[in-house]
Amino acid sequence: MTETGTASRETHLLLTLDVNGERHELVVEPRRTLVDVLRHDLGLTGTHVGCEHGICGACTILADGRPVRACLMFAAQAEGMALRTVESLADGRQLGDLQQAFTEHHALQCGFCTPGFLMLAEGYLAETPDPAKDEIREVVAANLCRCTGYQPIVEAIEHCAARRRARNPKEK
Amino acid sequence: MKPAPFAYHRARDAAGAARLLAELGDDAKVIAGGQSLVPMMSFRLARPGHLVDIGGLRELDYLRAEADGSLRIGALTTHHAVETAPDGVIGPGFRVLRDAMSWVGHLPIRTRGTVGGSIAHGDTTAEWCLLAVLLDAELTALGPHGRRVIPAAEFFHGFYTTALEPDEILVEITFPAPAPHAALTEFAERRGDFAIVSTAVSLDLGPAGEVRGGRVALGGVAPAPVRSPEAEAVLAVGAAAGAEAELFTACAHAAAAAADPPHDANGSAAYRRTLIRTLVQDACEEAMTR
C-alpha cells in the first residue's frame, strides 16, 4: 500500500491480522473482504457468509471487542485491530456459557446463522451486562435467522446475562 | 458479489488523504467505516479504482462540547460512540443526537459506520443528514487548498451527491447550538431499514414551556433532506404550555400538505404524505417531552 498513488491495481498487500490472539501474516488482494480472508486464507470457517451486503449478520465477529460485519470490511481495514471469531468462545471442548445457553434454549436449528448471533451477543453483553429483554430483542434484530423465530435466541442471551450477573454481582 | 479490483491506500493523516485524492483523481474514493460503500462495491454498483482508507485517522475521532455551547464531532466518530457518549460530552442540549442513533441500522453497523461517512454519503433518509439540516450543522471539508466550512443547508445536492469536491474529505461536523427540545423519528417496514420517511423536529420553548417556534426537517420526501418552511411557519405561531396539541397537528398537516414526495416501491406519494403527518406529529410530541 502506498500514500503516493503509484500503486497498480494488481498490487497485493502484506497484512498482519490479529485473530483470536494469534498473529497472521498474509498477502492478499486489497479487494478481499475480511470474512473471505478469515474463512479462506486463515481457514477459520466458523464465521459464515449469508449475504455479502451487511444485512444478515452471519459474518458478525468482534473487532476490538465490538460486533462488526466482516463482509463490510476489507481485510486491509482490520490491521491493528484485535479480531475475535466464534472459534474463540469455547475453552477446548468445553462450551462457553453463551454457547451453553444457546443449546439449552434450542436457539439454533441449522446453525448457519449461529456464529453471527453468538458474536453479536458476546460483544453486546460485554458492554451491556444488564439489558432489558426488549433491548436484547432490538440488538438481536441486527441478524437474520430463518429457523428459530428468534424467541429462543433472545431467551438464551437473557439467560446467559442473568447467569453472568449472578456470578459477578458487582456488574449489576 | 465480490468487489472489482482496486488499489488500496492508507492515509497517514487528513491532509495526506486530501493530497492522495487530488493525485488519484476521479477514480478514487474515500473509505471510512465502509458501511455504505462496501455493499455498493460488492454489488459492483461502485467500482473505484483506488480506495483511500482514512479509517485509521484517530485524530478525526472525537466529540467535543465547546464552551460556546456548540458540539464538534470528528468525522470518524462512530454512531456507536455518539450513542454511548457520557452526559458530560453529550449533554441534554444534544440528547437528540444520542437518541437518534438507535435508528441507524443495527449495532454492528453503528460500531463501524461514522458520522462523517454518513453525511458524505448523503442518503436522503439518513439520520445524520437530517439532523445536520435540522440543526444547521457546519460541515468542515479539507482539500488540497485547505479547509472550508459548508453550511448543511448547502451541502446536500440530492441522490448521494453533496457539495464535497472529489478531492475533499469531510473532517468535522459542528452543531452550533444546543437543541434541548428535539426529536427524530422515522418509519420503515422492518427494524433497522432505511426509513421510508424520517422526520426531525426541534422546538423553541419559552421559560414557561410555551412553544415559540421550531424547525422541522424531512427525509425520504425529496432527493435531499429538507426543512419544511410551511410546517415551521405553523410552529412560529406558538402555543401556551399545555395547549400545543392543536399546533402540532396543524404543523404535521402543513408539513404533509407542502411536501411533494416521490412514488416508488417503498411507498406511494400519498402514503409518504400520511407518514409525514404521523411522524411530524410524533416528533413534535416527543420533542415537547425533552
Next chain:
Amino acid sequence: MNPATSGRLVGSSVRRREDPRLLTGNGRFVDDITLPGMLHAQFVRSTVAHAAVTGIDLDAVREVRGVVAAFDAADLALGDISARLDRPLHEFVPTDMPILARDRVRYVGEPLAVVVARDPYAAEDGIEAAKVTYDVMTPVVSDTQALASGAPRVHEAAAANTLVDVAMFATEGIDDVFAAAPCVVRVRTKTGRQNALPLETRGAVAAWDAKEDQLVLHTCTQTPHQVRTVAASCLGLDERAVRVVVPDMGGGFGQKCVVGREEIAAAAAALRLGRPVKWIEDRKDALTASFLAREQRYDVRAAFDADGAILAIDADVVCDMGAYSCYPFTAGIEPLMASAEMPSVYKVPAYRVRGRAVTTNKAPTAPYRGVSRPQYVMVVERLMERAARELGLDAVEIRRRNVITEFPYTGINRITYDPGSYLESLDLCERVLKDEGWYDARDAARREGRHLGIGYSCFSERTGYGSTAFAARKMRVVPGFDIAEVRMDTTGAVTVTSGTQNHGQSHETTLAQIVADELGVELAKVRLHQGDTDRVTYGWGTFASRSIVVGGSAVHRAAAKLGDKLVEIGAHLLDAKPGEVERVPGRIRLRDAPERAVTYADIADAAYLRSHLLPDGAEPGLSAVASFDVFDDGTFSNATHGVVVELHEGTGRVEILRYICVEDCGVAVNPQVVEGQCRGGIAQGIAGALFEQITYDAQGEPSATSFMDYKVPTAWEIPDVAIHHLETPCAFTSTGAKGAGEGGTIGAPAAVLNAVNDALAPTGVELDDTPVTPETVQRALENAS
C-alpha cells in the same frame, strides 16, 4: 417398541447432539470445503426475461486474469433435467430444463455459461467480460398475462402457457347446491412470490476421485439420492460413478429438495478440467435466480346453510410456476397439493376444483415449506370468517360446527384422516385468548378508536406422504419409502444410517433417541449418518414433514430387527431359546433367571470376533436393514393458531400483540425440537403474510435483488409464540409421532390475515392478498374514516 426399554428418551427434550460443533464453528458447510487445486465457478446469467439467444462469446472471458475456463451449453453438451407426471397431455405439458440455456432464455438470471477461475473474485471479473446477444421477446410476467389470449408462449409446447390443468374433483350437482344455499361467500386472493430463503445459499464442490472412479459431489441438498440420479443422467455416468455427499446444511425449507442446474454444471466443469470446482451461490443469485414459490391466485366460493354448516366449496387455483418444472415434483406440485387437500379440517359435502400451473418468464419454483397449504388454509379460513360475519355467528363457533370430530373420516377428496384434535385445539386456543383477556382488550380498544383484532386458523397437515399418496398425484418419480440400517460394533456402539436428510431438524438427536430407546443403549452410543449416497442405502431425503414419520419408523424397524438378532445370539450364548430370554438395556437375560445374562458387548464379541460361537445358520456381524413406507393416506398433524394484532393508524403498521399455537403432532419425540419447528415455521408464515415478496416489472426484471428489498423479518417483527401441546398419537408409527415440520408456516398466514380483518371489521374493508403491507392497511383505515 420393546416394552422393557421404551420411553426413556422418546418424549424427552434431550440436548441436541448437533449443537456442540455448530456452536463452536466446527460445523462443516459446503463452502467450508477446500480441496487441493480447487477452482471456483460462477455463472453468466441472462439479463433479459425472454429472448432467443443469438450469440454467446466467451473469448474475452478466457482472457481475464485468473479465469481458467469458460463453458457454454455447446461446450458441455449435457442432458436436460426432465420432470414428468404420468398424465395425459391435456393435463400436463412436459418441459425440460437445460443445465445451461441454449438458444432461448426464459427468465432474468437463467444460467448461460459457467466461468471457472482461481478464486471467486476472478470468476466474477470473468462474467463481466462475457458478451451475450439476444433477440428479445415479449416476456410473460403474470398469471393473468400468461392466460390471456394471444399471449406470447414461454414454451412452444404449452398452449395458453399452461403446464398443468387438472380438475381433480367435481361433485355432481354442486351448482344446484350453490343455487339453493342461503349463504354463499367468496374469496379472491393473490399471494406473493416468495423465496424459501435458507440462510446458507445453494452450493457444491465437485471433484473426480480417481481411486474410486467416481465423481464426488458435495452439495447442500435435501435429497441426495435424487441429485445422484439426475447428475448421473445429465453427465452420462453410471449412477455408481456419482457419489453425492451432503455436509452440514444451513437450512433448505424446500428450495433444496429439487435438483438445481448449477451443481451439475459445476460437476461437468470439474470433469472437463480434471480439477475440483466449487460453486457457491451469492445472495443476489439466490434471491433472483434460484427456486421461488407461492405465487398463487385463488377464486373460491363456499356455500353454507343458515346454521353455518358448510355445504360446498368451488375453487379455481392458478399457480405461477415460473419458467420450468422442477425435478422430481414438476410444476404440478402447488396446484395438485391445493386441489387434493383444500377441504382441510372441515366436513365438506361437495367439492369442485380446477388447479392450473402456468408458466411465466420468472425464476422457476420449488416446493416451499407447506406447499400451497399456507394459501388454501388461508382461503378456507377466510371463507369461514366471512361466512360467520354474514350469518352473524362467532368466528370460532362456525368452525366448531364444521370441523371433523369423528375419526377416521374419509372426506369428499377421498382422503382418510386419522385421529386428530381439531375441535379440542380450537376450543383450547379460544379459551387461552379469552382467559388472557384479549377479547376484553379488543372491545376496550375499539371503544377508544384503536384497531385490535383477533384471528384464528384451524388446520391439519398431512405428514409422512408415502408412495401411494404421491402416486395418486401421478408423479412419474414417486417418493415415499425410506431405508435405514442399524449396525452395532464390537464395543456396543451403534451406527445408524437414514435416507432422510437433516438440514436443521435435529435428526442426529431425534432419530438417535428412537434407536437408543429401542435397543436400550445410551444416546451417546448411537450415531446417525445421512447424506452420503455411498454410505446410505437409499432414501428420499427430507421434505414434506416426512422424516420422523417415515425415517423415524424405518430406523425403529431396523433397530428392532437388530434387537431380534441380539436376542437370537444372546439366547444361544445362554443356552436358551429366543422365547426364553428378554432384552433389557444393554443385556439379554433369561426371563426366569434374570441374573443369567449376556451383555451386548458379549454378543458383539461373538458376532464379529468369535463367530464360531454363533448359532447354526446365523449371519456373522450385527446389522439390520429395514424400510418403511406409508401405504394409506398418511397421518395428519393439526393445530389452531390464535393471533391478536393491532393496526397502527398513521403508519398502517401491523403489530402482533399475542400469538398462541395449540399444536398436536402426536407424540413429540423431542418436545423442544417440536416447539422449535413451530416457532420457526410461524415466523416464516408471518413473513409471507406481512413482509416478503418478489415482484417483477413489465420487462420481467425482479424487484428484490438484495435484503434491502426482500424483507425477511427480524426479531423485532416476529413475536414470541406461546405453544400448547395436545397429543393424539399416530397409530402406525412406532413412536406415535406425526410430522411437525410445516404446520407453523401453514397456519400463520391465515391467522394473521384473519386478525387483521377482524381489526378492520369496523371499517368494512377486507384484505385478502398477501403480503399485507403497512400502506395497504393504512389505506384501509383511511377509507373507513
